[in-house]
Every structure is written in C-alpha cells, then in structure tokens.
Amino acid sequence: MSAAPTDVAPGAARRGGWFVRITILVVVGLWIIPTLGVLVSSFRHEQLVANSGWWTALAHPFRAAEWTLGNYRDALSSGGFGNAFLNSMAVAIPSTVIPITIAAFAAYAFSWMEFRGRTVLFVLVVGLMVVPLQMALIPVLRLYTGGAKVFGIPVFPDLNLGGTFLGIWLAHTGFGLPLATYLLRNYIGSLPSSIIESAKMDGADHFTIFWRLVVPLSVPALAAFAIFQFLWVWNDLLVAYVFLGGVPQTRVLTVALNELVGSRGENWHLLTAAAFISMSLPLTVFFSLQRYFVRGLTAGSVKG
Amino acid sequence: MKTAIRPPARPPDATPGPEAGPAGGGRRPPWLRALGLVAIPAGAALLAWASLGLLRNTHANRVAIVGVAIAVGVVGVFFVFWAMDQAVDWLPARFREGVRPWVFVGPALVILSVFLVYPVIATIILSFKDAHHVHYVGLANYRFVFTDESMLRSIRNTLGWIVLVPLVAVTTGLAFATLADRLRHGEAVAKSLIFLPMAISMVGASVVWRFVYSFRPEGFGTNIGLLNGISMGLGHNPVSWMQLQPWNNLLLMVIMVWMQTGFAMVVLSAAIKAIPEEILEAARIDGASEFQVFRRITIPSILPSIVVVTTYMVINALKVFDIVFVMGSPEPSGTEVMAERMITWFFTRDDDGKGAAIAVVLFLAVVPMMVWNIRKFRTQEEIR
Numbered sequence: 001m002s003a004a005p006t007d008v009a010p011g012a013a014r015r016g017g018w019f020v021r022i023t024i025l026v027v028v029g030l031w032i033i034p035t036l037g038v039l040v041s042s043f044r045h046e047q048l049v050a051n052s053g054w055w056t057a058l059a060h061p062f063r064a065a066e067w068t069l070g071n072y073r074d075a076l077s078s079g080g081f082g083n084a085f086l087n088s089m090a091v092a093i094p095s096t097v098i099p100i101t102i103a104a105f106a107a108y109a110f111s112w113m114e115f116r117g118r119t120v121l122f123v124l125v126v127g128l129m130v131v132p133l134q135m136a137l138i139p140v141l142r143l144y145t146g147g148a149k150v151f152g153i154p155v156f157p158d159l160n161l162g163g164t165f166l167g168i169w170l171a172h173t174g175f176g177l178p179l180a181t182y183l184l185r186n187y188i189g190s191l192p193s194s195i196i197e198s199a200k201m202d203g204a205d206h207f208t209i210f211w212r213l214v215v216p217l218s219v220p221a222l223a224a225f226a227i228f229q230f231l232w233v234w235n236d237l238l239v240a241y242v243f244l245g246g247v248p249q250t251r252v253l254t255v256a257l258n259e260l261v262g263s264r265g266e267n268w269h270l271l272t273a274a275a276f277i278s279m280s281l282p283l284t285v286f287f288s289l290q291r292y293f294v295r296g297l298t299a300g301s302v303k304g
Numbered sequence: 305m306k307t308a309i310r311p312p313a314r315p316p317d318a319t320p321g322p323e324a325g326p327a328g329g330g331r332r333p334p335w336l337r338a339l340g341l342v343a344i345p346a347g348a349a350l351l352a353w354a355s356l357g358l359l360r361n362t363h364a365n366r367v368a369i370v371g372v373a374i375a376v377g378v379v380g381v382f383f384v385f386w387a388m389d390q391a392v393d394w395l396p397a398r399f400r401e402g403v404r405p406w407v408f409v410g411p412a413l414v415i416l417s418v419f420l421v422y423p424v425i426a427t428i429i430l431s432f433k434d435a436h437h438v439h440y441v442g443l444a445n446y447r448f449v450f451t452d453e454s455m456l457r458s459i460r461n462t463l464g465w466i467v468l469v470p471l472v473a474v475t476t477g478l479a480f481a482t483l484a485d486r487l488r489h490g491e492a493v494a495k496s497l498i499f500l501p502m503a504i505s506m507v508g509a510s511v512v513w514r515f516v517y518s519f520r521p522e523g524f525g526t527n528i529g530l531l532n533g534i535s536m537g538l539g540h541n542p543v544s545w546m547q548l549q550p551w552n553n554l555l556l557m558v559i560m561v562w563m564q565t566g567f568a569m570v571v572l573s574a575a576i577k578a579i580p581e582e583i584l585e586a587a588r589i590d591g592a593s594e595f596q597v598f599r600r601i602t603i604p605s606i607l608p609s610i611v612v613v614t615t616y617m618v619i620n621a622l623k624v625f626d627i628v629f630v631m632g633s634p635e636p637s638g639t640e641v642m643a644e645r646m647i648t649w650f651f652t653r654d655d656d657g658k659g660a661a662i663a664v665v666l667f668l669a670v671v672p673m674m675v676w677n678i679r680k681f682r683t684q685e686e687i688r
Contacts, residue, residue: 020483020486020487021487023483024480024483024484024487024494027476027480027498028494028497028498031497031498031500031501031562031565032497032500033530034512034513034515034516034530034562035500035501035504035512037512037515037516037530038511038512038515041515049528050528051526051528052526052528053526053527053528053529053530053533054515054528054530055530055533086367086370087370089370089374090369090370090373090374093374093377093378094373094374094376094377094378094381095377097377097378097381098377098378098381101381101382101385102381102411102412102415103412105385105408105409105411105412106408106409106411106412106413108408109405109408109409110409113404113405113408114405115402115405115406115409121409121413123678123682125412125416126677126678127674127677127678128416128420128421129674129677130619130670130671130673130674130677131420131424131667131670131674132622132623132643132663132666132667132670133623134623134625134643134646134647134663134666135423135424135427135663135664135666135667136419136420136423136424136427137423137650138423138426138427138430138650138656138659138660138663139422139423139426139427139430140418140419140423142426143418143422165373165377166377169377170415170418170419171419173415173419174415174416174418174419174420175419175420177412177415177416177419178416178420181412206389206404206408207386207389210408231502231503234505235503235504235505235506235507235508236505237505237506237507237626237629237630238625238626238647242651253505254505254507254508257505257507257508257511258507258629258630261507261510261511261514261630261632268515268528271511271514272511272515274511275508275511275512278505278507278508279503279504279505279508282503282504282505283500283503283504285503286500286502286503287496290496290499
C-alpha cells in the first residue's frame with residue numbers, strides 16, 4: 001500500500017489512492033453483475049431470453065423491440081405470483097409482530113419482574129437459540145395434524161393447523177423467539193432502573209410501565225429485530241414449504257418460485273420476473289430502513 | 305387503564321391484608337371476581353376461535369382473508385396479553401403479583417416448549433425408530449448416517465461449507481470494510497451494493513446464479529449462462545458447471561459467500577469505526593506502517609466482532625439447505641449437504657427415522673456452540 005508517511009498530514013495518510021478505488025469498483029462490479037443479469041433479462045422477450053446471453057442486449061440498449069413488460073404481467077397473472085405475494089404478506093407481517101410482542105413481554109419480565117427460576121429459564125432460552133430449525137419441523141407438523149397424547153390422554157389438542165396461516169405464524173414465532181427474547185432482554189434490561197422505579201412509585205402497574213414506558217423507549221431495538229425477522233420470514237422457503245405446502249391457494253412467493261424453477265426449469269423469462277417480484281418488497285424494506293437494520297445488528301454484536 | 309390506584313411495590317412476603325384491602329380489584333365482590341376470572345379468558349378464546357374459522361374457509365375472497373389474517377395476527381397477540389393481565393386483576397390480592405410475571409413470560413415459555421423443547425425430545429426418540437415410527441431399531445439409523453455413501457459425502461461437503469464459507473465471507477467482508485473506510489466518496493453506496501444480496505431469498509439468489517452457471521450441451525441452443533459466455537469468449541468449450549465434481553460444491557458456496565459477505569462487512573465496518581482515532585494516529589506517528597496498524601491494532605480491537613460474525617456464519621452454513629435444494633439434483637452431482645439430506649429423507653423418501661437421525665447429528669454438532677453461548681452469557685451477566 002502506498003502510505004507516504006512524511007510530507008502528508010496524518011489524517012490524509014490513510015486516504016486511499018487509485019488502488020483502493022479500483023479494488024472497490026471491481027468487487028462491487030463482481031457483486032452486482034449476477035443480479036444485473038436477471039434484471040436485464042426480466043425485461044427481454046421470451047425468445048430472446050432463451051436464445052441469447054443477457055449481455056448481448058446491452059450492445060443495443062435503445063432498440064425498443066427488445067424490451068417488454070410482458071414477463072411481469074405473465075408471472076403476476078397466470079404464474080400465480082400475485083396471489084403468492086398476498087400470501088407472503090399474510091405470513092410475514094403477523095410472523096414478525098407476534099414473536100416481537102411475546103418476546104418483549106418476556107424480556108420485560110426477565111429484566112424487571114421478580115419470580116422464581118428467572119435466571120435458569122432465561123439461560124434455557126439463550127441455549128435454545130442454536131437448535132437447528134430442521135429438528136423441529138417433523139414433530140411440530142405431527143402436532144398440527146394429530147395433536148399429542150400421553151398414555152391416551154390428549155395433552156395437545158388436534159387443532160388441524162397444517163396448511164393454515166395460524167400454524168405457520170406460531171411456527172415462525174417459536175423459531176424466532178429465542179433470538180428476539182435474548183436481544184430485547186439485553187436492551188430492555190439496560191434501561192435505567194430509576195425510570196422504572198419512579199413509575200412504580202407513581203403507582204403504575206407492570207402492564208402500564210411496559211406499554212407506556214418500556215415499549216416507546218425500546219423502539220430502536222424493536223425496529224431492528226422487526227426488519228431482521230421480516231426479511232427472514234419473507235425469504236424463508238423451508239418453513240413455508242413444510243407448513244403451508246405448494247397448494248396454489250396458500251403458497252408463498254419462495255415456494256412458488258421454487259416450483260417454477262423445478263417444474264419449468266427452462267422457463268427463464270418467467271423466472272426472472274418472478275424472482276424480481278419476490279425481491280421487490282425486501283429490497284424496499286431494506287433500502288428504506290437500512291439505517292435501523294445496521295444499527296440494530298451492530299448494537300447486538302459490536303459491544304462484545 | 306382503570307388500575308391506576310395500586311399500592312407502591314409491596315414486599316412480596318407481606319401478610320395479605322383483609323379482603324377489602326385498598327388494592328384496585330379489592331372492591332369487587334367475590335362472585336363478580338370469579339365471573340371475571342372465567343369470562344375474560346373465555347371471551348378471548350371464543351373470539352380467537354371465530355376468526356380461526358374464517359381463516360380456514362379457503363373459499364372466501366383472498367384479499368379479505370389476507371387482510372383479516374394480518375389484523376387478527378397483529379392485534380390478537382396484544383389482546384391476549386391484555387386480557388390475561390386483566391384477568392390477573394380479578395384474582396385475590398395476595399396472589400396477584402405472584403402470578404403476574406407468569407402472564408408476561410408464560411406465552412413465550414409455552415411456545416418455546418411446544419416448538420423447540422418438545423421437538424428436540426421427539427426427534428431424538430424418532431431417530432431410534434423405523435421409517436414410520438412403529439418399531440424401535442436401535443442404532444440402525446445412526447449406522448446409516450455414518451456408513452451410507454451419499455451421507456458420508458454430505459458430511460464431508462457440510463464440513464467444507466462450515467469452514468470455507470465463513471472463512472471467505474469474513475475475510476472478504478473485512479478487507480472490503482477496511483478499504484471502503486478509506487474512500488472519500490461513495491462508501492455508503494459501495495457498502496449498500498455489497499449488502500444487497502442479504503435482502504434476497506436463497507431461492508431468489510439461486511435463480512440469479514442460474515443465469516451465471518447455466519449450461520446447454522451442443523445442439524440444445526445457445527449458452528445463456530454468463531460463465532459459459534466468458535469461457536466461450538475465451539475460446540474454450542462450454543462447461544456443465546453444476547456437474548463438475550467436486551468444483552460444483554465450491555460454485556454453490558460462492559452463492560452463499562455472495563449473500564453473507566455484506567453481513568460480515570457491515571458488522572466489522574461498524575467495529576472498525578468504533579476504534580478510537582487517537583490510538584491509530586499514535587501508532588502512525590510512532591512510524592507504524594498501515595499494514596502494521598491493521599495487524600497490531602485493528603484486528604485485536606475487532607476480534608470479538610469477528611468471533612460473533614464467524615459463529616453466526618458457521619451456524620448458518622451448517623443449516624444450509626435452500627441453495628443446494630433449489631440448484632437441483634444434489635445426489636447425482638455430489639453436492640449433498642446434511643440439512644438437505646434430512647429434508648430429502650423426511651419428505652421425498654418418507655423415512656422419518658433416518659431423517660430424525662440426521663437432525664440429531666446436526667443438533668449434536670451445535671451443542672458445543674450452545675454451551676459456549678450460555679457460558680458467554682453467564683460471564684457477561686457477572687460483568688454487569
């Protein structure tokens with residue numbers, strides 16, 4: 001690296017020269033070219049997508065006959081991606097709000113309420129963070145479709161939740177809870193105790209303190225985890241595949257996209273548009289709320 | 305809320321006052337209290353049941369269902385907590401504050417028991433049974449996991465994933481964060497573009513990379529994959545990348561590195577920026593080269609962040625499933641990984657015993673990390 005130490009001011013010594021700029025440009029280029037290829041392809045005609053590399057289109061970008069919105073129209077209507085988009089919303093929004101609410105209540109109790117076994121229970125929750133999701137799928141699916149009996153006595157009712165939204169919300173809640181509880185406990189537990197105590201002195205009960213005081217103060221942590229969980233649920237294939245399945249009525253975007261890849265592997269033009277439909281919302285969420293997301297991610301791990 | 309007049313923090317072991325104490329609910333006669341205790345949860349349950357009925361009705365208008373579903377899910381959960389808290393207010397005063405914490409943590413504990421604790425136990429039991437959980441088969445399923453040719457390949461591949469993906473992603477992320485830190489302009493834009501794949505699903509990413517790795521044999525049309533486009537442009541024959549053992553494994557790992565580098569970069573970049581500028585300047589004035597500053601100051605300062613990011617990525621790589629599954633036919637092309645094998649045995653081959661055994665092996669692999677996690681938490685608590 002070219003760090004000329006003598007005649008430059010100390011602050012400027014670490015400013016990069018051409019080497020840094022070119023390296024960054026090359027890496028960024030490498031990173032976006034794959035996505036760019038799909039973006040370009042999604043606006044090309046079916047025949048062109050299937051028979052020539054997407055980069056050839058860049059040779060004459062202003063030839064109007066090359067471009068079309070038809071792929072998006074086809075994917076949304078006949079491809080069923082409009083419906084799948086709705087289903088993804090119906091899965092992702094409650095699957096984000098429910099675990100956060102439950103975790104926030106639990107985190108408050110773990111931080112500011114006295115009860116027996118508080119530490120042991122919290123350590124257990126932290127330990128559950130690493131249980132592989134895959135392990136839970138089959139037992140939970142069997143609970144959903146048959147309930148559970150111990151010596152013939154039903155201990156978990158047969159709710160017939162397989163293939164329902166409630167079923168997948170609860171599953172995502174269960175899988176997201178340990179991390180949510182852990183992060184929110186760290187945040188809520190670090191709020192100054194004087195605030196909580198003085199609210200108690202003023203006669204506020206726990207529910208009021210939680211709802212009027214702790215929740216508004218915890219918005220940064222709640223927002224960061226909300227974005228994280230939303231992206232996770234929206235992008236999840238496995239849980240949706242297992243609990244909602246591939247029925248066109250209830251399938252979500254990732255499942256629909258996966259089926260398009262599997263069944264019509266050569267339908268490249270639909271695939272590109274469908275992929276971008278599935279990316280549209282997370283990318284919007286990501287770019288508009290990036291600041292919270294980054295702040296939340298780093299708050300949890302950088303403290304170290 | 306009506307329970308504003310409550311005595312301030314009563315010591316928990318105080319002798320319970322007479323029934324008509326000063327507490328908020330105390331004025332209510334016992335019969336009303338008993339009624340409320342039953343009626344509030346019952347009403348909540350009934351309401352939940354009614355909305356469930358609508359959600360099960362698959363013939364109603366989709367948009368309406370989705371709207372109701374979102375509303376029920378979002379409002380419902382808060383309503384449940386509120387109703388339970390109200391119900392506690394109807395309890396006799398001496399029980400109230402003892403029960404209330406369980407209202408707050410109870411739902412989390414119940415859900416965790418049903419969705420994580422119970423499944424772990426059930427899967428372990430299942431792993432000792434045959435395909436349709438009728439008979440116990442002893443260790444046969446585990447013998448299968450460690451002898452079957454395809455399983456052994458999946459274990460080897462998974463080891464490759466958990467070593468190479470975190471290694472490459474963290475190194476690239478760190479290098480990029482360090483370099484981008486020196487840019488005069490455009491640091492935010494450059495970082496956003498690297499971070500962008502984080503927001504894409506693995507299925508979406510697989511579609512993106514199909515356009516890179518695609519291959520068509522001669523006579524089946526033009527090759528539209530970027531990699532073959534380049535290879536042919538250089539005068540070579542097109543290559544069937546996804547069949548190219550063992551390199552196809554590396555090509556699949558590239559996809560995950562592409563997705564996760566941004567995460568490493570963002571976290572490490574924040575850690576680098578948190579290093580006090582004076583320390584760096586002091587080292588430079590003492591004549592340290594940029595590389596020495598990086599090695600002797602930057603790396604040790606951000607080591608905790610590197611450990612956290614690497615752990616996160618190892619766990620993610622251990623669970624990798626979507627990429628391999630969507631890119632197609634893992635078994636003939638030798639790209640099996642353990643999580644993918646598990647799903648294949650559970651669902652495609654319908655052998656729950658073998659699937660469960662693979663899941664248990666995966667679980668055992670993360671137990672050390674679980675212990676480490678708890679230890680770390682404990683020491684953190686002691687510091688607080």
